[in-house]
Amino acid sequence: MRILKVILMWSFLLFGLFYLIYPRITHHPLTPVFHYANLKDYPFLLIPFVYVASYLSRAWGVFIFAFLLGGVISSFFPKEKMKNALSGKKKTSYILAALFAPFLTVCSCAMIPVFGGILMAGAGIGPAVSFLLMAPASNILALIFTAQIISGKLALARFIGSFFGAIITGYILDKTPWGKKEAEKYEKLVAQRVEEGVERNFQEKSIEALQDALDLAKKALPYLLVGVALVSYVEAYLPREVVARYLTGFKGVVLGAVIGVPMYTPTLVEVFLVKALINLGMSPGASLAFLIGAPMASIPSMLGVSRIISPRCVITYAILAILTGIISGLIYMMAFRTF
Amino acid sequence: MKIEVLGAGCPKCKKTEANVREAIQRLGISAEVSHVYDMKEIILRGVSQTPAVMVDGKLVVAGRVPEVEELMELLKKK
Numbered sequence: 150m151r152i153l154k155v156i157l158m159w160s161f162l163l164f165g166l167f168y169l170i171y172p173r174i175t176h177h178p179l180t181p182v183f184h185y186a187n188l189k190d191y192p193f194l195l196i197p198f199v200y201v202a203s204y205l206s207r208a209w210g211v212f213i214f215a216f217l218l219g220g221v222i223s224s225f226f227p228k229e230k231m232k233n234a235l236s237g238k239k240k241t242s243y244i245l246a247a248l249f250a251p252f253l254t255v256c257s258c259a260m261i262p263v264f265g266g267i268l269m270a271g272a273g274i275g276p277a278v279s280f281l282l283m284a285p286a287s288n289i290l291a292l293i294f295t296a297q298i299i300s301g302k303l304a305l306a307r308f309i310g311s312f313f314g315a316i317i318t319g320y321i322l323d324k325t326p327w328g329k330k331e332a333e334k335y336e337k338l339v340a341q342r343v344e345e346g347v348e349r350n351f352q353e354k355s356i357e358a359l360q361d362a363l364d365l366a367k368k369a370l371p372y373l374l375v376g377v378a379l380v381s382y383v384e385a386y387l388p389r390e391v392v393a394r395y396l397t398g399f400k401g402v403v404l405g406a407v408i409g410v411p412m413y414t415p416t417l418v419e420v421f422l423v424k425a426l427i428n429l430g431m432s433p434g435a436s437l438a439f440l441i442g443a444p445m446a447s448i449p450s451m452l453g454v455s456r457i458i459s460p461r462c463v464i465t466y467a468i469l470a471i472l473t474g475i476i477s478g479l480i481y482m483m484a485f486r487t488f
Numbered sequence: 489m490k491i492e493v494l495g496a497g498c499p500k501c502k503k504t505e506a507n508v509r510e511a512i513q514r515l516g517i518s519a520e521v522s523h524v525y526d527m528k529e530i531i532l533r534g535v536s537q538t539p540a541v542m543v544d545g546k547l548v549v550a551g552r553v554p555e556v557e558e559l560m561e562l563l564k565k566k
Contacts (some may be wrong), residue, residue, distance in 0.1 A: 228537060228551055259538055261496075261527045266536020341534035341547040356551060364499045456528050 155251060155352050158359040165214025180275050182206050187387040200381030201374060207295060215293045220362030222289060224354045226252050236270035241250050243316045246276035261453055262450035268335035269321050275323030278466050279315040285444035286311035294420045295440065314441065314473025318466055325465060331458045369416055376418030384425035396431040398488050405435035406474030409443020419443050434482030440473025489519040493529045494541035503553045504539040511559035520544060
C-alpha cells in the first residue's frame with residue numbers, strides 16, 4: 150500500500166511533466182480540447198460551466214503537475230537549512246530570501262511564521278520583507294500557471310520583476326527608522342529547534358508529498374474553480390472598449406498595479422483573470438503590473454502581517470510593492486514595445 | 489503532560505491536532521491538548537514552521553504533519 154502511493158506520486162508527477170512538454174514538441178495538445186466560440190451565445194447560467202470546462206480540458210494536466218510539484222517541494226526541500234542560511238546581517242540574505250521564497254512556502258498560510266522565523270534569525274526586517282513579497286508574487290505554482298495559461302515570457306518577467314522589487318523594497322524598509330524598530334523587537338527572540346530530528350527516508354517523504362499535494366488541492370481548488378467561474382462573466386460581459394481605454398498604455402500599467410489590491414483574488418485566480426482581460430485587449434505591461442502588484446499587496450495578507458509588524462511598515466511595503474508592479478510593467482512595455 | 493499544536497487553522501494543522509488526539513487515546517495517557525491559532529503567539533514562541541507540536545514547551549515536530557505512530561513514539565519517551 151505504501152509503495153503503491155510512492156509509485157503513484159512519482160508517475161503522476163512525470164505524467165504531468167509529459168503533459169506540459171508534449172504540446173511543445175508536437176504542437177498538438179495531448180488530449181482533445183474544448184473551445185467555445187462566443188461566450189455570450191450560451192445561456193447566462195451556463196457561461197461559468199462552459200468556461201471552467203474549457204480550461205479543464207486545456208489544463209487538467211497542469212493542475213496535476215503543479216499540485217504534485219508543490220507537494221514534492223514542501224516535503225523534500227530542506228526548509229530549515231534554507232532558513233538558517235538567511236541568518237546574519239549579510240547582503241546575500243536579501244538574494245537568498247528572494248530566491249528561496251518560491252520554495253519555502255507553497256501555501257500562503259505558512260508564510261507569516263517563516264517571515265517571523267527570518268526576523269528571529271537576525272537577518273533584519275529587510276530580507277524578511279523580501280521573502281514576504283516574493284512568496285505570493287512568484288511562488289512555483291503561480292509561475293507554472295502563468296507560463297501555461299498566459300505565456301512563458303510573462304512568467305519569466307513576473308519572476309524577474311518581483312525578484313528585484315522584493316529585494317529593493319526590503320532594502321528600503323530596512324533603512325527606515327520604523328523598520329529598524331521592528332527588527333529590534335524580534336531579534337531577542339530565540340528560534341526553537343526540533344530536538345531530535347527524525348530522518349525520514351525517500352518513501353516516507355514521497356508519501357508526505359502526495360498527502361501535501363492533496364491538501365494543497367483541497368485548499369486551493371474550490372476557490373480556484375469558483376474564481377475562474379466568476380471570471381467567465383468578466384470575459385463575457387466586460388466591454389472591449391472599457392479594457393482598451395483603461396488597461397492599455399501608461400494608464401493601463403498604473404491601473405493594473407492598483408486594481409488588484411482591493412480585488413482580493415485567491416491564489417492563482419489572478420492568472421485566469423489576467424488571461425480574460427488579455428483576451429479583451431489588456432496590454433502585456435498592464436498584465437505584468439497586475440500579476441506583481443495584486444499578490445504582493447493583497448489586503449488579507451497585509452492584515453495578517455500587521456499583527457506581526459507595525460501598520461506603518463506594512464503600508465510602506467505595500468506602496469513600494471505597487472510601485473514595483475508599475476515599474477515592472479513600464480519596463481516590459483518599453484522593452485517589447487507593446488502598448 | 490501539556491501538548492500544544494501550533495498552526496493557523498489550515499487543513500494540515502487540523503490533521504496534526506487529530507493525530508495528536510488519536511495518539512494520546514491509543515496510548516491511554518492523559519494529556520492536556522490545546523491548539524494555538526494566533527500567528528503572533530506562534531512566532532513569539534520561536535516557531536517558524538507550521539504545523540508544529542510542542543510537548544511541555546519543547547518543540548518536537550515542525551513543518552509537517554506527524555503520523556499517529558510517530559507521535560506515539562515521541563510521547564512514550566516523555
